[in-house]
Amino acid sequence: MTDKKTFYVTTPIYYVNDVPHLGHAYTTVVADCLSRFHRLRGEEVFFLTGTDEHGQKVEQAAAAAGISPQDHCDRMVHRFQDLWRQLDTSHDDFIRTTQERHIRVVQAILTDLHDRGEIYKDSYQGWYCVPDERFWTEKDIEGGNCPDCGRPVVEITEENYFFRMGKYRQWLVDYITENPDFVRPQTRRNEILGFLRKDLGDLCISRPKERLSWGVEIPFDTDFVTYVWFDALTNYITAPGYLVDEKRFTRTWEGAHHLIGKDILTTHAVYWPIMLHALGLPQPKTIFAHGWWTIEGRKMSKSLGNVVDPGRLAEEYGIDAIRYFLMREVPFGLDGDFSKRALIGRINNDLANDLGNVFSRILAMTKKYFDGFVPPSGSGESPLAAQGAAAWEEVGKAAEKIAPHLALAAIWEFIGRINKFLDDEKPWILARDPEQRDRLARCLREGLEALRFTAILLAAFMPHTAARMWADLGLDGGPSLRGTVPGWNGLPEGGRTTLSGPLFPRIEEKD
C-alpha cells in the first residue's frame, strides 16, 4: 500500500533582515491559494515558508544593536510572522534556519556528501579588502582597489570547501530537457538551459570563521561555517522531515513545488537540483519563478521610497481585494505593475460591480420576495449547474498549472453567467405576477445556489469573502465540498439568508 502523496508548496525562506514587502507577500499569497485549493479538494497539503537567518548582514546588524545574532533574529522574525498572521496565510510550518532541527540535518547532509567525496577542500587566491572584510575575485577589483570602497586590496590565499557541482552539468541539462515542467515558465527554462551551455564550476560552500561566524558550523572542520547554499536551500527538505521522518518526508517530497522570484532562479534551478541529485533524492515537480511588481510603473526600491507594505495595503483595501488583484492582474510568471488606479479598477469592476453586485441583487430579491428564506427548488432544470461545473474544472486545471489568473478568469466568467441568467429570467417581473410564483422561486433558488457554488470556487483565493458569502447564505461552517467535486443542490430549503451589506463597496475615485 502506498501513501497518498502530499501537495507540497514552498515559498523561499525570506532573509530575516529584509523588510517584508509586496514581493514577499505575492509569493506567499499564491502559495496560500494553491494550498487552500488542494485542501479543499481533500488532498494532503504541506505549505512551508520561513526565514533565512544566517549570514553577514545579520551578524553585523546584531553587532550594531549590541545583541547576539540569535536575539536579533528572534526580534526580526516577527515582522514576517506578524505579516502572515495579518494576511491569514495557511502555512503548515514556518522554518527558521537557526532552528536546531534544521542545523542538525544540514550538518548530516554535509557530512554525508563529504564522506562520499562530493565536497572537498581547496585553496584559491583572491583579493581581500581588510577594512570591508570582503573577498573579491580577479574580475571584481578595479585597478587594485576594492570595487565597493575604493581602498586597496591585498592578495591572499584562502582555503574553503567546495561542492562538486560542475560534473553534473550534463545530467542537469538532460533532466531539464526531458522534464518540460521542471523549470517554469518557459522563458526561465530557456534561460537556465542557456546558462548551462557554458562550463559549470564547483560551488564554494564555506566561509572561514574569521570572516563569517554566524552560520552552521561545518561538522568535519570547525574552523568553517557553511555558506548560504547548503544552509538555505536545504530548508525545503529539512522541514518535511528529511533524515528524521523518512515516511513523511518521502510522501511530502514527491509533491514538491517551489515558488520563487526570478531573482533566485539560478540557485533554485541549478544549484539545488544538483545538490538533491548528489544526495540521491528525486527532484521537485516544479520550480516556478514568478515576476516582479513595479509600483506605479517604477521599480520598487528603498531609495525611491516606494516600497509597498502589504500589511498597510491589506488594512486599506482588505486582504481579499489585495489577493484578488495580485493574482488576477498578471499571469503568474510575468512582471506586473501595481498601481492604485489598476487596483481600484479591479475592485470596482470585478469585485464590486460583478461579484458584489450579483450577490447583493440575489439576496435583496430573496429578502423582498421570500422574506429572506431560501425558496424550494421544485422540479426542472438547473441552467447554471453545468456552467458551475465547467468553472470548477477550469479552476482545477489552472491550479494544476499554477495559473491563478486563469482560475479567477474562469470564476468571473461564471459570475457573468449568473448576471446574464438573472437578466434573462427577470425575476423582478415574475414577482409582479402571482401566477409565476413557482418560477420566481426556482429562479431565485438557482441564483442562490449559484452564489453558494461561487463561494466554493472562491474559497481558496478569497477565503474571507467566501466565508462571508457562506454565512450570508445561511450556511453553517465554511465553504466545503462534501466530496471531490462540489455538488449543486447544496442549499437547505427554508434556510435563512441575511443581507449584511455590500461585499465590496465601490471606491469613489477622488483626484
Added chain:
RNA sequence: GGCGGUGUAGCUCAGUCGGUCAGAGCAUACGGCUCAUAUCCGUAGAGUCGGUGGUUCGAGUCCACCCACCGCCA
C-alpha cells in the same frame, strides 16, 4: 558581445499544429432593464497584427534581414 524573449484595437494583453484569428477585458459611444453597490444585459469600434523581403494556393502564425524594447550570461 553571446543566448533567449517581446513588439497585435486608446490602455493591458489572448492568439495551440499556417487557412472564420483579426480576438478578450478595461476605457468610449449608443440602446435595453430597474432586482441590485449609478450596478446588470446588449450593440459598436476597424488595429497596415514593429519594418522589409521571402516560402506557400494561403502567414500575427514559418524563414531571412532590419528597427525598438526587455531578460539571462559575459
